[in-house]
Amino acid sequence: MIIRTPKRLHLGLIDPTGSLGRRFGSLGVALEGGYEVKVLPAERLEVKAKGEDIETIKKALERMNSTFGTGTGYLIEVRKAIPRHVGLGSTTQLSLAVGTAIAKLNNLNVSVERLAEVLGRGKNSGAGIYAFAHGGFVLDGGVKEGVPPLILREEFPGEWAFLLVIPEVKPGLDEEEEKPIMSGNFGDVNVAMEISHRILLGLLPALKERNVRAFGEHLSVIQRLVGRHFAEFQGGEFREDVKLILDWLSKKTYGAGQSSWGPTVYGLILKAEFQRLSAELNDHLKEHGIMAKVELGLPRNAGAEIVSENAFLERLIRSVAQ
Template sequence: MKIETSSRLHLSLIDLNGSEGRVDGGIGITLKNPSLIMTCDETSSETKISYDDKLNFNTHVNDCNNKILDACTRMNEYLSVNKSYTFNIEQIYSVHQGLGLGTQLALSTARLIANLNDIELSTYELAEIVQRGGTSGIGVHSFDKGGLIIDGGHKRSVKKDFLPSSASKVSPPPLLARYDFPEEWNIILATPNTIQGASGDKEVNIFQEYTPIDMRDVEKISYLTLMKLMPAVIEKDIVSFGEAVNQIQQLGFKKIERNLQSNQINEIIGYMADNGIPAVGMSSFGPTCFGITDTNVKNMKKDLLDLMGDKSTVWITKGKNQGSIIRK
């Protein structure tokens, strides 16, 4: 059994104030690349995880293994079985880079095990079992449907603390809106090797220290999302889309995420903006930066690699308008 799923951009959380009864909410885009491809077979011995020899990726293998094993354990407990599996990773990208690999690993593992056991479960049910989507629902809904995703966050009565997804065990948020992302638009991703995104205790501490955010920022993000970003995607208006993204990146918790990163992030984003890319920013806690445009961006790849240094990564991709694909 084989599954293929994709990375995602997380443009911003919407509401880390919570005074109106909900928290979180997310804005994100499913990407065609980089992607995750993994296989799974049931075995009689202990569960094993292997990686294709041809892979050349810069990630934390132990972190990836732990996410797979944790999801495997939770699925076995849900199914009331004690089965072992062999997982092989054919294609992968880096964890803790702002591209959402953790959620895709957990959901892919869950989907493969469910199918091998002839159990039909929705993506939402799988996410509840493996405890993903506790803050942002972008990864969960991207896995399910792809496209541009807006999720509705969580009831304050259910989620009482401001926490990242890794530390939040509530159910995934509802999907508010999903649109096809324009096929004509190109996306360039730049990930410097010298910087790590926040994760674990560090990420929890940041959430606790810098929240709640000002309600005026929540209102502005909400307005820009509803009345500028979403219509721009439907009308394929890259200028308005860029204006909305660029303003959102300077508000609320996204502003905090940006301010806590190295100045190199601003240099990368500044280079993209100076070269005419309408929508620029940092995904999630970074360090991956993105640029979205309706023009060709291939000529920027070398300059970005020179700017970021050795072992950094540049991807040129597009939005993906479908969810994960599973094959027998």
């Protein structure tokens, strides 16, 4: 069995204060280019992966076995991966890929919310969970008990895209590093109210009306507001080491921001503008001596794809024959 996941662009947390009885509330967009993971039954556990992916896979296996008795005899091979700790949701996507495959192989009918709970996902945000399940633009209703509920899922316009920049700087915080922050008391309820106002009467109508300029303007403001919640932990509304890139993106794209703890930053563009803007951006990066990877972030309006090994081989053979 082969699972292909999205990667997740995190567009912000709404209310860390929990002023209405729910903490956080998150919004995000699914993008193409996530994990491709092969999972097969085997006599013993064999993991073909690199770095922290190995530990994530083993933890997912242990949690699935502890809850459902699914055993540990599997061959798990990571064929394509999301970079770790850059703000693109690698841990959630890989955990859910492994959990989903094991559930399917054992004929378990388990909801994505239940899988996420078993795998320890969704403690602060549901954006990655629902990007995995449904693709598109997703908004969750905040954490109260268990996994936050999905409030809205909307198709993301196919002609829109993101100019993604992953600079070669300090990685974003991992789950252990962020734990004391996310479990503490922080944030500003007035900022949360303004973010909510912008989402309901700005961002979402612009998405429905396919108004890229208005969507980008509201997204930029929301990102700066979200940054105020986290300013004491990252040195300002955004990380200092991505400021030069964000300044450029803010001037050249429809809207810009930082995904999660970064260092990935992004600008909202039309897909047709990517070649021109990426060339200009690379010149800007070179001029300032900034080492970074520039990518086209294509929206993905479908959740994780699950195919059998035979179906995958048949498709590969057909593509080669054509």
